[in-house]
Amino acid sequence: MRGFGQLEAEIMDRLWSWARPATVREIVDDLNLVRPVAYTTVNTVADILFRKGFLCRTKEGRAWVYAPVRSREAYTAEVMREVLGEAPDARAALALFVGGMDPQQAAALREVLDGPGAGGAR
Template structure:
């Protein structure tokens, strides 16, 4: 899974934040608060995201309503998995990753691992 381009990320961020399907018109109106974008540009990028499987769409009248196919967290996990997949030494890559994250993030990782394995903290 490739990282999102700038406009792709902005579209996905809005849809994840809103937590509801939205039309291209709604996206354009919100995006235009920061920079001018043509309706057709946003439509094209939304269609690309749909083609990549990141958005699903449903027809409503003459417009499509788009919504993410996965959560922001699931997307991030897929990026992390892809990053691990390119390393010939996954254990070392994981160790380097853990060295770079904060103590709070390390504890969150420990808790996630415990919840998956059913282990209780000592």
């Protein structure tokens, strides 16, 4: 599940930041403000993201309207769990990860660990 390809990431980033469903045409028009990309290419990649389970879609007229299946935060948490699960020494990997946090990230982690539901909530 881990990483997205470049265009996959750009599509997901737009859909997450817009926080609303969008057509391929909307995505293409926005991407073309930064770099040229063909409608058919974006349509193919959106379909791939749908088949991989990252996007859901509904038909509006003749166009598909796409939306993320999960939030950016939920996706990030899933990737973090997956990577940590692959570490031969999860405790050491977690210690290195936490040790590399900036003060704001460490404070946010403390709040999460000390907050309601702490102690095993997933």
